[in-house]
Amino acid sequence: MENTPLGFLILALLVANCLALLLSRDWRWSLAALGAQYLLAFFLVSVYWPLELAAVKLVGGWMATAILGMSYLNMAEQPDESAGFPRSRGFLGLAAGLVIIIVVGAAPALAAWGRQFTGSEAWGGLLLIGLGVIQVGLGSRIFRIILGLLTLLAGFEILYASVETSILVAGLLAIVNLGISLIGSYLLLAPGMEPRS
Amino acid sequence: MSSALLWILVPLALGVALLFYSRQDAFPGLLASLTCLFLSLAAWQLPLDVVMQLGPFTVEIAPSFIMLGRSFTLGEAQTPLLAFIYLLEAFWLLGAFFAKPGRLFVPISLICVGLLVASLAVEPFLYAALLIAVAAMLIIPLMVPPGSRPGPGVQRFLKYQIFAVPFILFTGWILSGVEASPGNLDLVLRAGLLLALGFTFLLALFPFHSWVPLLAKECHPYVFGFLVFFLPSIALIFGLGFFDRYAWLRDGNFAYPLVVWAGALATLLAGLWVAAERHPVRMFAFAAMANIGFGLQAVGLGGVQSAQVFFALWLPQALAMWVWATALGAIGSDQLPGRVSDSPSIPSTHPGLAASLLLAAFSLAGLPALGGFPGRLALLDGIAAVSPLAAVATLAGSLGLLIGALRMLVQLMPREQGGRQKWTEEAEVDKPPSHRIQMTGLYAWVLLAISAVGLVGFGVLPQLFLSSVPGMAAMFTQLLP
Numbered sequence: 001m002e003n004t005p006l007g008f009l010i011l012a013l014l015v016a017n018c019l020a021l022l023l024s025r026d027w028r029w030s031l032a033a034l035g036a037q038y039l040l041a042f043f044l045v046s047v048y049w050p051l052e053l054a055a056v057k058l059v060g061g062w063m064a065t066a067i068l069g070m071s072y073l074n075m076a077e078q079p080d081e082s083a084g085f086p087r088s089r090g091f092l093g094l095a096a097g098l099v100i101i102i103v104v105g106a107a108p109a110l111a112a113w114g115r116q117f118t119g120s121e122a123w124g125g126l127l128l129i130g131l132g133v134i135q136v137g138l139g140s141r142i143f144r145i146i147l148g149l150l151t152l153l154a155g156f157e158i159l160y161a162s163v164e165t166s167i168l169v170a171g172l173l174a175i176v177n178l179g180i181s182l183i184g185s186y187l188l189l190a191p192g193m194e195p196r197s
Numbered sequence: 198m199s200s201a202l203l204w205i206l207v208p209l210a211l212g213v214a215l216l217f218y219s220r221q222d223a224f225p226g227l228l229a230s231l232t233c234l235f236l237s238l239a240a241w242q243l244p245l246d247v248v249m250q251l252g253p254f255t256v257e258i259a260p261s262f263i264m265l266g267r268s269f270t271l272g273e274a275q276t277p278l279l280a281f282i283y284l285l286e287a288f289w290l291l292g293a294f295f296a297k298p299g300r301l302f303v304p305i306s307l308i309c310v311g312l313l314v315a316s317l318a319v320e321p322f323l324y325a326a327l328l329i330a331v332a333a334m335l336i337i338p339l340m341v342p343p344g345s346r347p348g349p350g351v352q353r354f355l356k357y358q359i360f361a362v363p364f365i366l367f368t369g370w371i372l373s374g375v376e377a378s379p380g381n382l383d384l385v386l387r388a389g390l391l392l393a394l395g396f397t398f399l400l401a402l403f404p405f406h407s408w409v410p411l412l413a414k415e416c417h418p419y420v421f422g423f424l425v426f427f428l429p430s431i432a433l434i435f436g437l438g439f440f441d442r443y444a445w446l447r448d449g450n451f452a453y454p455l456v457v458w459a460g461a462l463a464t465l466l467a468g469l470w471v472a473a474e475r476h477p478v479r480m481f482a483f484a485a486m487a488n489i490g491f492g493l494q495a496v497g498l499g500g501v502q503s504a505q506v507f508f509a510l511w512l513p514q515a516l517a518m519w520v521w522a523t524a525l526g527a528i529g530s531d532q533l534p535g536r537v538s539d540s541p542s543i544p545s546t547h548p549g550l551a552a553s554l555l556l557a558a559f560s561l562a563g564l565p566a567l568g569g570f571p572g573r574l575a576l577l578d579g580i581a582a583v584s585p586l587a588a589v590a591t592l593a594g595s596l597g598l599l600i601g602a603l604r605m606l607v608q609l610m611p612r613e614q615g616g617r618q619k620w621t622e623e624a625e626v627d628k629p630p631s632h633r634i635q636m637t638g639l640y641a642w643v644l645l646a647i648s649a650v651g652l653v654g655f656g657v658l659p660q661l662f663l664s665s666v667p668g669m670a671a672m673f674t675q676l677l678p
Contacts, residue, residue, distance in 0.1 A: 142347060156363040156367075166265075168267040168324065172327040175327075176330055176331060180355075186338055187351070190341050190342075191346045193344050
């Protein structure tokens, strides 16, 4: 997918989507962006993997998104996240800009060194990993941490897909994604649950 | 039938089934304990790949099981380790009757152990990182019971365990390149760096250790003990597997010293923290970190010595960790004081538990005649030959553990206050009758008996108690001479 218009389009959409995921404060928009992120990751992974195997990542990712959404639907409306430092949009945008600059420098080097990756996959994978780490590092709430971990893993899966095509690994990574989502859902709901005697 | 079905699928299936058992009685614990004892006995006695006649039936346990194009292999070489893993799990399940970590402990711990055994069996073995991550995530509901808010310790634990996965899996890809051209220093350096980062996250090594003491105060001590024993143990065995499989790692002159020094640093810091710590559960947490350091140093010894010293350390550590966690769990998080010194009533209301705590602490400190001593001596002997400075750091860490244990002893001793023994008066007058009942509680004395026989046995009769060590170390065939 390197240097094709479609490759550039997917990367541009991925950047916009990642920024939306990072900057949105409403959980509905965040989850919509997460769902779109898995679709874009699916396009990048399908370059290396058969369509039916790549679809595992898409379905697994959407299931993880749905689990988080269902949890939020069962919770009382939560107050918005603090807009102060370090969750202010300005600071997050600056951090995202730094990640993009690093990725612009690192992706071609990774593609040249790794040989298995094309530029688009290296770009997409590193971008998601970088922004996932920012979400995990700067998120104070469980929801943000879970979104960050899922984003990080999605980036890793894009890169790893080019070097590993095992069905078992695809299944285990899908289980890890679903597990993170289920654990996140449990941690979101646990404070409101009835304590067991 | 295959060995993977027996030692992986059976505990997983039983664990999942027990999740749906909602009555609060002893049945799940007893069933799971008996199953683990059976699995341990089977690992010890049943031959693999041999046709056996059981009445009218013939049974053969094949060592491999293919799933989704990859194999799960548990051969004869792994059976001594399997026997001990399931024996230890049986201990943890039986201890749960006493420590009361919650209804879900039995099924979830069983599933976790099944997954951890699967991580030792999977081929290619690097996929173990994924199975370990799944097992780590499964324990989280035990740490955050319904009605409680997840603390920073749980959050960091989750983050770091997930961070470890990409590093270790990517290492596998780079390693294939290293095997093809071992002279490529650039590849070797990158693989080593990724591997080191992955294991730093996985084993909670400095500076990614902060979740350990935080989590110790956030969750039930028994659950915490299970976590900090099983997860790092399997991760260290997984780490030994790297040295067993990759000749360039064994032959390179950078890997072993790096591991030795990482372990020495972990031991030194943990020892210093134990010496300065007063909260009993956090003390336990730092002692667990020191154990990881000792294990890492054993891995770094290299050759056949590494696996043998590792298991010689691991077996008594396993018993001591279980005893310490059970005693803390039985005393109860709500009764645990902020400081041991604030709790003059513990030895009076729980004398058996207090004695067990001390035995475990002194054993982990490596006191002569207790379980930790023979392995610690072998470790120090080996480390001193490799790096005398690292041996000094290890010794200082051990000294820190000893100071912590002595502090616990002093603070648990009855003290004279105004001409009378305060703790005795409190025990007789201030405490409700239920505490006095626990004083003679059968479980506490059974725990003390097990810890005394086991920990003193490991220390005084190592030839007998550690006789299985060569068999366990034999699973790492390439490390043998």
